[in-house]
Amino acid sequence: MTTLADVARLAGVGTGTASRAISGKGYVDPDTKRRVLDAAAELGYRRNAAARALRERRSRVVGLMLPDIHNEFYTASAAVLQADLHAAGYQLLVLATGNDADAEKAAWETMLDRQVDGVVHVPVDPDGTPPPGLPVVQLNRHTRTATTPAVVSDDIAGVAELTRTVIDAGHRDLVALVGAPELSTSAERLTGFRRAATAAGLVEDAAAGPRYRVLVTEFSADGGAAAMERIADDLPGAVVALSARLVMGALRWAGERGIAIPDDLSLAGLGDPEWFAVWQPPITSFAPALAGMGHRAAQELIAAMTDPASASSGVVRLPGRVLVRGSVRAAAG
Amino acid sequence: MTTLADVARLAGVGTGTASRAISGKGYVDPDTKRRVLDAAAELGYRRNAAARALRERRSRVVGLMLPDIHNEFYTASAAVLQADLHAAGYQLLVLATGNDADAEKAAWETMLDRQVDGVVHVPVDPDGTPPPGLPVVQLNRHTRTATTPAVVSDDIAGVAELTRTVIDAGHRDLVALVGAPELSTSAERLTGFRRAATAAGLVEDAAAGPRYRVLVTEFSADGGAAAMERIADDLPGAVVALSARLVMGALRWAGERGIAIPDDLSLAGLGDPEWFAVWQPPITSFAPALAGMGHRAAQELIAAMTDPASASSGVVRLPGRVLVRGSVRAAAG
DNA sequence: ACTCCATGTGGAATCGATCCCATAGTGGAA
């Protein structure tokens, strides 16, 4: 390994000058600078990140804590996040918390050990608190207790709009499928649904007339299918499945049961995995702006790391898009 | 920030003893050790990773270089990779190369700068060479030039078996859809297809009689749809789409054209995204053992990092599973 | 002629943990 001292020796200058020439800060004569740079190139010199981190007290590494790496809902944001942070000179250290509060706690310790400059955090534990003094941006979900900025999708407005299009299509008997009610996302999606439903005069759990029901289940395809099974005997006109996995579960159940969508049952979803658009019929859904959230999170975190004092602590809600496609049919309203 | 010196002072010992007590190596009296550990706990002491990395010349960080973070084909392996490496005390630094040879070169530099202890690499540039001396394991694809171990799916055997099931169903007129022929994956998948097809007596591009065709296109849903459009006037009995994206493209094209699968056209695919199983009909496909590949890659890399001399340089081919489902119909053979 | 400031440079201290080396007490073997 060639060190800065080697470069300085070859260039015939002191280590201080060599450092200034390479880092570009401080006074260096242009000729001297060239000599140093040439020497560095000749030796194939690379700055030792560990030494820099130790001395500068910043690692230029940002942590990304998320429940599951193998979940495109997160990776859609993570991809642009990585790109933006990379462009700003930061590398991404990824840690999976696996929806486990203990793992999340341990992950914070790891982040501290690694002296990351900041963390992008998809919270798992609603009561978890990040270590003080560390710039953190919450992504996707937000906890009540934390005082860090959060970048989330405006699911309230989005799901409300989605629900409205279902109602506008003539449906007066709805069911919402939702999972993990302790998460802010679930709560907000449900709020959006209820808001639109009640605004249209639907009554929760009414025996007759315009009504809606809410089914809480596991946040998975199996959970979605199981929930559908529970209402098999009393199917509504339309189901609003509040996550892509729940959509999948509903779809699977409908396929097994021979229920045709949208002829026998209308279905609206949330998210926008590629296959939603290809499905027959293509799935009508509310698509959170995942890429936009990644951009915004990167931006907020960079701001917080650059000037910790200026860090906002509000919740940024980014609007998504309602994609009206074929899985909701016009009903005799 | 509390340092080791603070802990040593509080415990009334020297820094050497404190270090030994905390790291657990070398002679320390049990009582002394307890005093040090208590002091560390009281102060909330955490070892500085930068200082350790500088002194020990190892960072306990592993780099993961992949083309696209937002691609579940890679993240399926990456998730278990992260878990296994985490269990072994390593953190994962993720860098996206975006299918760009220049970005890949730059990524190697970054890895060197960060003094990662090893790299898991999904190669982009078939001619790229990793920097010498750095433990590297190639994942998913492998380059001809590199001398590092590689963990890939046995697509040759897998696609051959898949193709055989299609032929066994009675089909004698096949089309293979493949993208990016410069990648080892594409080449191997095609080899598997050709091997099974010719073994069954099918002739490439024959005007009449048992035959098969190979369509090279872009590795995307659009590419798949475009390829289907090219053979719209002369549809085969079955299409074997050699990636999940190509399956999606074929499906989209069939949907738009009103071609029923499997009644008008049989379709077999590669990969196993969740929606394959839910699709009507569920997609018959060859599913590479992505999780298994992640495990194996972690294992190989840890071995290479622990003892660089013992590093194998062979290509490990892991068998996958052929999932016979509903998208291939029995044909009048 | 003298400050003064801007430019330019070398050297040493610094970051924090590891680990080698010197030192010393203790128990057992010779």
Add this chain to the structure above:
DNA sequence: TTCCACTATGGGATCGATTCCACATGGAGT
């Protein structure tokens, strides 16, 4: 008793880049 092996411990050198400080030069301003 002497010597060696083993257990314990403190202190200092070390990893490599950054940055502060002292110092030097030279031209402008008074």
